[in-house]
Amino acid sequence: MAPSTSADPTLAHRRTRARLTVRDAAGAPLSAGTQVQVEQVRHAFAFGNIGFDMVALANGETGAAPDSPFGGASDATHLADLWFGLYDTATLPFYWGGFEPVRGRPDTTRLLAAARFFADRGARVKGHPLVWHTVTADWLRELSTDEVEAAQRDRIRREVTDFAGLVDTWDAINEVVIMPVFDNEEHQNGITRLCWERGRIATVRMAFEEARAADPTATLVLNDFNMGTAYECLIEGVLEAGIQVDAIGLQSHMHQGYWGEERTLAVLDRFARFGLPLHMTETTLLSGELMPPEIVDLNDYQPASWPSTPEGEARQAEEMLRHYRTLVSHPSVQAVNYWGLTDDGAWLGAPVGLVRSDGTPKPSYDALRGLVRGEWWTAPTTLVADADGTVEVDGWLGDYRVQVDGRSADVSLGTAGPATVDVTL
Amino acid sequence: MAPSTSADPTLAHRRTRARLTVRDAAGAPLSAGTQVQVEQVRHAFAFGNIGFDMVALANGETGAAPDSPFGGASDATHLADLWFGLYDTATLPFYWGGFEPVRGRPDTTRLLAAARFFADRGARVKGHPLVWHTVTADWLRELSTDEVEAAQRDRIRREVTDFAGLVDTWDAINEVVIMPVFDNEEHQNGITRLCWERGRIATVRMAFEEARAADPTATLVLNDFNMGTAYECLIEGVLEAGIQVDAIGLQSHMHQGYWGEERTLAVLDRFARFGLPLHMTETTLLSGELMPPEIVDLNDYQPASWPSTPEGEARQAEEMLRHYRTLVSHPSVQAVNYWGLTDDGAWLGAPVGLVRSDGTPKPSYDALRGLVRGEWWTAPTTLVADADGTVEVDGWLGDYRVQVDGRSADVSLGTAGPATVDVTL
Numbered sequence: 001m002a003p004s005t006s007a008d009p010t011l012a013h014r015r016t017r018a019r020l021t022v023r024d025a026a027g028a029p030l031s032a033g034t035q036v037q038v039e040q041v042r043h044a045f046a047f048g049n050i051g052f053d054m055v056a057l058a059n060g061e062t063g064a065a066p067d068s069p070f071g072g073a074s075d076a077t078h079l080a081d082l083w084f085g086l087y088d089t090a091t092l093p094f095y096w097g098g099f100e101p102v103r104g105r106p107d108t109t110r111l112l113a114a115a116r117f118f119a120d121r122g123a124r125v126k127g128h129p130l131v132w133h134t135v136t137a138d139w140l141r142e143l144s145t146d147e148v149e150a151a152q153r154d155r156i157r158r159e160v161t162d163f164a165g166l167v168d169t170w171d172a173i174n175e176v177v178i179m180p181v182f183d184n185e186e187h188q189n190g191i192t193r194l195c196w197e198r199g200r201i202a203t204v205r206m207a208f209e210e211a212r213a214a215d216p217t218a219t220l221v222l223n224d225f226n227m228g229t230a231y232e233c234l235i236e237g238v239l240e241a242g243i244q245v246d247a248i249g250l251q252s253h254m255h256q257g258y259w260g261e262e263r264t265l266a267v268l269d270r271f272a273r274f275g276l277p278l279h280m281t282e283t284t285l286l287s288g289e290l291m292p293p294e295i296v297d298l299n300d301y302q303p304a305s306w307p308s309t310p311e312g313e314a315r316q317a318e319e320m321l322r323h324y325r326t327l328v329s330h331p332s333v334q335a336v337n338y339w340g341l342t343d344d345g346a347w348l349g350a351p352v353g354l355v356r357s358d359g360t361p362k363p364s365y366d367a368l369r370g371l372v373r374g375e376w377w378t379a380p381t382t383l384v385a386d387a388d389g390t391v392e393v394d395g396w397l398g399d400y401r402v403q404v405d406g407r408s409a410d411v412s413l414g415t416a417g418p419a420t421v422d423v424t425l
Numbered sequence: 426m427a428p429s430t431s432a433d434p435t436l437a438h439r440r441t442r443a444r445l446t447v448r449d450a451a452g453a454p455l456s457a458g459t460q461v462q463v464e465q466v467r468h469a470f471a472f473g474n475i476g477f478d479m480v481a482l483a484n485g486e487t488g489a490a491p492d493s494p495f496g497g498a499s500d501a502t503h504l505a506d507l508w509f510g511l512y513d514t515a516t517l518p519f520y521w522g523g524f525e526p527v528r529g530r531p532d533t534t535r536l537l538a539a540a541r542f543f544a545d546r547g548a549r550v551k552g553h554p555l556v557w558h559t560v561t562a563d564w565l566r567e568l569s570t571d572e573v574e575a576a577q578r579d580r581i582r583r584e585v586t587d588f589a590g591l592v593d594t595w596d597a598i599n600e601v602v603i604m605p606v607f608d609n610e611e612h613q614n615g616i617t618r619l620c621w622e623r624g625r626i627a628t629v630r631m632a633f634e635e636a637r638a639a640d641p642t643a644t645l646v647l648n649d650f651n652m653g654t655a656y657e658c659l660i661e662g663v664l665e666a667g668i669q670v671d672a673i674g675l676q677s678h679m680h681q682g683y684w685g686e687e688r689t690l691a692v693l694d695r696f697a698r699f700g701l702p703l704h705m706t707e708t709t710l711l712s713g714e715l716m717p718p719e720i721v722d723l724n725d726y727q728p729a730s731w732p733s734t735p736e737g738e739a740r741q742a743e744e745m746l747r748h749y750r751t752l753v754s755h756p757s758v759q760a761v762n763y764w765g766l767t768d769d770g771a772w773l774g775a776p777v778g779l780v781r782s783d784g785t786p787k788p789s790y791d792a793l794r795g796l797v798r799g800e801w802w803t804a805p806t807t808l809v810a811d812a813d814g815t816v817e818v819d820g821w822l823g824d825y826r827v828q829v830d831g832r833s834a835d836v837s838l839g840t841a842g843p844a845t846v847d848v849t850l
Contacts, residue, residue: 177654177658178654180657181654181657181695196698199661200657200658200661201661201662201665226654228655229602229603229606229651229655230653230654230655230657230658231658232605232606232625232655233602233625233655233656233658233659233662234658234661234662236624236625236626236659236662237626237658237659237661237662237663237665237666238662240626240662240665240666241662241665241666270606273621
């Protein structure tokens with residue numbers, strides 16, 4: 001296997017040398033020698049995790065049942081602090097079966113509160129997923145295929161419209177590779193039937209068209225767990241069909257073991273070839289025993305007890321650092337969403353969290369925080385304006401707060417390398 | 426898994442009830458009571474095998490080296506008799522690396538003789554393959570990617586033009602699913618590089634466009650060994666891109682064991698969904714030990730000795746009958762090409778043949794012949810014209826010879842069920 005031709009471990013593609021011209025409200029530049037406080041407030045890169053555990057918290061509920069098989073921790077207040085100490089992008093659950101178990105009674109109000117909970121605290125919010133055959137609405141089974149399609153289109157428009165301005169990124173459609181031939185259920189669901197009869201590309205087109213029309217500013221992701229030739233072929237076909245995909249989502253659950261750098265970079269290079277941003281949408285690394293390699297559908301393995309172990313936690317911390325370094329080194333990757341902060345209520349009961357079920361952080365939490373909010377974080381600094389009234393920020397790409405004499409402005413520094421930016425206080 | 430909704434074990438879709446109106450050269454119908462001899466001369470369904478072993482024979486060569494890793498038996502005269510006793514469609518080798526090892530010196534003359542050898546004896550001839558990354562020309566490695574593309578286009582046009590009228594079917598491109606990411610070689614070949622840089626669909630388009638332009642009457646096949654979601658996704662993308670594919674080729678080498686009816690029908694249903702004819706292009710069933718299931722690339726397993734055994738031969742004969750019955754029962758299947766008549770020189774040294782290395786037929790030969798030229802063959806018959814001068818042929822779809830008083834005509838009966846056909850003697 002050839003080494004990646006794209007990755008750059010120096011991370012130069014993640015750093016800015018932005019020359020800020022700071023002006024007052026009247027447009028006058030700073031006098032030479034003026035002190036300027038510069039503080040990073042968020043990464044440009046999306047460091048995400050699911051926010052499922054916080055839906056109940058955001059709605060002031062106690063003892064609520066989980067919304068989905070993914071996430072449902074019991075002590076969310078403490079978790080929220082840990083969440084915001086490390087992450088800046090929340091994925092919220094829009095599984096149709098959980099969101100609208102009874103037709104016409106969607107869970108919009110609760111999810112709006114959850115989305116605001118994150119947005120108010122400075123996090124970006126992503127919705128997952130608009131179309132998926134699993135955990136879909138049971139009542140679709142009774143409908144004709146035309147009716148399934150109409151219901152699915154309505155649902156996409158409704159959610160994307162209702163959450164515009166709060167949710168800026170959607171998994172428009174999930175796991176299309178297997179969608180039409182999914183047979184891990186006794187009675188075929190409505191979405192598998194739709195995809196079998198209409199075809200994968202037609203179903204993808206439906207998802208992207210409806211979501212795009214409802215919110216042209218949203219980032220729409222094609223998401224899959226297949227990391228092989230099938231997903232490559234699907235993407236080529238979708239792009240050839242003229243469907244505008246904003247990012248390619250790669251799930252990368254690693255219940256059967258850390259991929260390692262070589263395989264990770266090979267996967268990234270294969271999918272980077274399409275020229276689109278890559279989102280690592282569902283990343284997991286275990287701090288306990290691994291799932292046996294012969295399991296094909298991860299859902300088929302759910303032992304009664306799956307503990308986090310000291311050795312497993314040490315391994316997870318090391319692999320977490322290696323994996324994030326690898327992902328961030330590849331210029332095509334724009335987001336990494338981890339799939340679960342805590343082991344409490346984690347998918348399949350697996351010890352994937354960075355926090356134990358008792359609420360204490362694992363070594364992986366501190367290790368990753370040291371990277372994301374330490375090594376990769378621009379420390380608050382005081383700069384001094386030069387003769388032109390400018391200061392140079394040499395730091396990590398992201399959002400910054402600029403302050404002069406108690407007046408402040410926020411600015412996004414998103415271009416790698418040298419740049420010039422105007423800031424008005 | 427749901428039972429196939431398409432297959433019909435009664436094979437009604439393979440039979441005709443054609444009412445022939447037979448006229449003399451002046452256009453006058455037969456008188457009532459005239460005797461008409463009707464004889465089937467070929468199946469409409471293509472029962473094929475490779476004809477690689479006969480290339481040397483057709484060119485009067487003795488002791489020739491094999492053209493390719495596939496086929497190169499030493500006693501072809503005897504083999505040819507066995508071949509024509511069972512098959513009606515020959516696949517000939519156009520592997521670029523063997524066909525044109527030195528640029529500008531293609532093996533056209535020898536292959537033309539081989540194609541004529543089969544055509545003169547009533548067989549259809551197919552060429553395999555026009556584009557493939559394996560056994561491709563080594564000299565492509567030295568060319569730029571633009572030059573590789575130009576050379577590949579030239580080669581397609583040249584072969585399809587030179588063989589027009591003799592070769593009516595081409596595997597236009599082979600194994601595209603793996604083509605751009607094929608890494609089972611030390612130095613990357615030119616075609617893998619082309620497909621990586623241009624994309625799978627662009628490479629498929631190139632193959633079909635060039636071949637179509639060179640011979641608009643040819644049947645052009647997209648061929649792959651992948652029987653899963655990857656190939657499904659590729660096909661959807663190719664069709665969505667507007668590329669006209671005439672048939673979907675499914676390789677189905679079964680070195681690791683017979684699929685059985687259920688899996689076979691499930692595969693057929695999945696690919697029949699695209700509404701195109703299916704060609705089983707490379708079918709094999711072993712009469713010896715099976716290849717271990719953990720082998721992924723079949724080329725990675727080539728034991729020093731791989732004998733045909735009595736138990737294996739009994740099993741192969743039974744599976745051969747079951748498999749052909751299954752394939753012929755599915756209306757989408759139009760061709761089955763078996764990959765090797767004899768074990769002598771067979772691919773990987775595996776005992777896939779219907780004939781042993783010593784030239785004696787295995788039980789599978791007699792069993793399949795009993796089906797193809799027995800149970801599924803319309804026996805020669807004498808019919809008597811009715812008052813309208815017509816006779817009804819109740820038989821298997823195919824080509825027939827009609828004779829009256831020493832005058833004869835050939836007629837194709839290709840429509841299942843009732844039909845009316847005019848025949849002029």
